Amino acid sequence: MDKYLHIFRQIPLPTLLLDPSGHVLDVNECGKALFPSLALGEQVLEQMALEIDQFLSRPEPHQVLEKRLDVRNGQSRIFRVRMGRLFTDTAATLTISTSGETSRGMVLTFTDITERRRHIEEISRLASIVDCSEDAIAGISLNGSVLSWNAGAAKIYGYGKEEIVGRPATLFIPEEGRMEFCAILRDCAMGQGLVRHESTHRNAMGINFPISATFSPVRHFDEIMGISMVTRDISSRRRTEQQLRASHEKLTSLLNETVKSLSTAHEKRDLYTSGHQQRVAALSVRIADMLGLPFDLVDSIRIAGLLHDIGKVCIPMALLAKPARLTNEEMAMLKRHPEAGYEIVKNIPFPHSVGDMILQHHERMDGSGYPRGLCGGDILMGARILAVADVVEAMSSHRPYRPALGTDMAAEHIADKAGTLYDVEVCDAALSLLDDGTAQEVLSCPLCRT
Ligand SMILES: [Fe+2]
Numbered sequence: 151m152d153k154y155l156h157i158f159r160q161i162p163l164p165t166l167l168l169d170p171s172g173h174v175l176d177v178n179e180c181g182k183a184l185f186p187s188l189a190l191g192e193q194v195l196e197q198m199a200l201e202i203d204q205f206l207s208r209p210e211p212h213q214v215l216e217k218r219l220d221v222r223n224g225q226s227r228i229f230r231v232r233m234g235r236l237f238t239d240t241a242a243t244l245t246i247s248t249s250g251e252t253s254r255g256m257v258l259t260f261t262d263i264t265e266r267r268r269h270i271e272e273i274s275r276l277a278s279i280v281d282c283s284e285d286a287i288a289g290i291s292l293n294g295s296v297l298s299w300n301a302g303a304a305k306i307y308g309y310g311k312e313e314i315v316g317r318p319a320t321l322f323i324p325e326e327g328r329m330e331f332c333a334i335l336r337d338c339a340m341g342q343g344l345v346r347h348e349s350t351h352r353n354a355m356g357i358n359f360p361i362s363a364t365f366s367p368v369r370h371f372d373e374i375m376g377i378s379m380v381t382r383d384i385s386s387r388r389r390t391e392q393q394l395r396a397s398h399e400k401l402t403s404l405l406n407e408t409v410k411s412l413s414t415a416h417e418k419r420d421l422y423t424s425g426h427q428q429r430v431a432a433l434s435v436r437i438a439d440m441l442g443l444p445f446d447l448v449d450s451i452r453i454a455g456l457l458h459d460i461g462k463v464c465i466p467m468a469l470l471a472k473p474a475r476l477t478n479e480e481m482a483m484l485k486r487h488p489e490a491g492y493e494i495v496k497n498i499p500f501p502h503s504v505g506d507m508i509l510q511h512h513e514r515m516d517g518s519g520y521p522r523g524l525c526g527g528d529i530l531m532g533a534r535i536l537a538v539a540d541v542v543e544a545m546s547s548h549r550p551y552r553p554a555l556g557t558d559m560a561a562e563h564i565a566d567k568a569g570t571l572y573d574v575e576v577c578d579a580a581l582s583l584l585d586d587g588t589a590q591e592v593l594s595c596p597l598c599r600t
């Protein structure tokens with residue numbers, strides 16, 4: 151008996167030995183620590199029942215979890231003992247036979263389940279978040295079968311949890327996307343962190359739909375136990391994107407047509423420079439491309455090229471078509487066309503500074519241009535390009551007061567004036583285009599001959 155008594159005392163859980171009526175026969179060391187005021191012979195079952203009643207009557211959220219059970223039937227119950235910690239007790243009936251006499255009793259052991267309860271509550275809270283999510287959240291095993299499936303997944307894919315758990319995840323992947331899907335699962339299984347991608351999945355009705363998905367490995371300590379997949383149906387977003395793209399294309403087309411109409415309207419009036427703006431625009435685009443400017447800036451330079459002389463609508467036709475040298479007064483009037491052009495387009499919400507490019511297309515790097523006499527870096531790159539394209543086109547074309555001078559002379563002119571009148575880099579690009587014949591091809595394009 152001494153041996154068993156020693157074992158009883160050393161059990162690492164608080165343990166009480168009770169007689170059949172619930173009086174304490176013995177308490178081990180842990181039990182004394184848990185119930186320091188407990189005395190031998192004390193009736194603990196009634197006392198504990200009272201304690202449980204008091205606990206259950208408190209307005210605390212824990213009480214919904216508690217259940218009073220009959221300890222005499224060997225069932226467990228949970229109660230708060232000290233310092234707010236939760237314990238569960240387990241009762242066992244015990245029959246001891248000594249010296250031919252049989253005595254019955256109970257063993258009560260207590261286990262601290264505070265941490266376990268916290269974990270259960272945390273898991274329950276997370277499970278509730280997963281269940282309430284509008285996104286599909288699924289657990290996938292390392293061999294590719296579905297382990298878990300939330301309500302969002304059931305709604306998006308149309309498979310109930312009971313229909314899909316245990317089946318291959320490729321069930322909702324169209325054949326053409328399976329290789330990529332399996333590669334993502336492999337990457338996650340190998341430990342790659344978050345993998346995001348957009349793809350196409352298939353619902354239970356066999357209908358494909360676009361999704362945005364996030365895959366990540368599910369770890370237990372250092373071991374990867376599976377893969378979590380969070381997907382969102384982006385059909386609605388895709389439809390909106392398509393509508394926006396269509397609307398943008400329509401607006402761009404409308405803008406292009408408007409610019410073209412404005413450009414043509416002016417050139418119909420001034421037949422001597424017919425097609426000039428379109429050729430300047432085409433050559434400017436080639437120069438801008440060669441300089442590696444961003445696409446949207448190149449497009450703004452194209453628009454500015456198409457409209458750079460629009461201000462000439464304010465200049466009398468007789469002056470524009472005069473087949474002789476202009477007087478100082480006439481020249482002053484002609485020099486007002488960049489500002490007039492700026493005034494015409496300034497309220498049109500073009501991207502970049504189309505209006506300023508038009509305003510500055512006769513400015514020169516050394517400050518000798520007009521209307522402001524701007525120098526170097528104060529002149530927009532778009533305007534510097536227009537200036538070179540404008541002079542190359544003008545020298546290559548016939549004018550009322552002179553015949554065409556030709557592209558060779560234009561090349562000589564810009565090579566000579568690079569760094570003084572014109573931007574060096576722009577001249578280099580234009581000379582390169584003139585050298586390989588691209589500029590001549592652009593300037594003679596039938597589409598630019600209206
Ligand atoms: Fe001009």
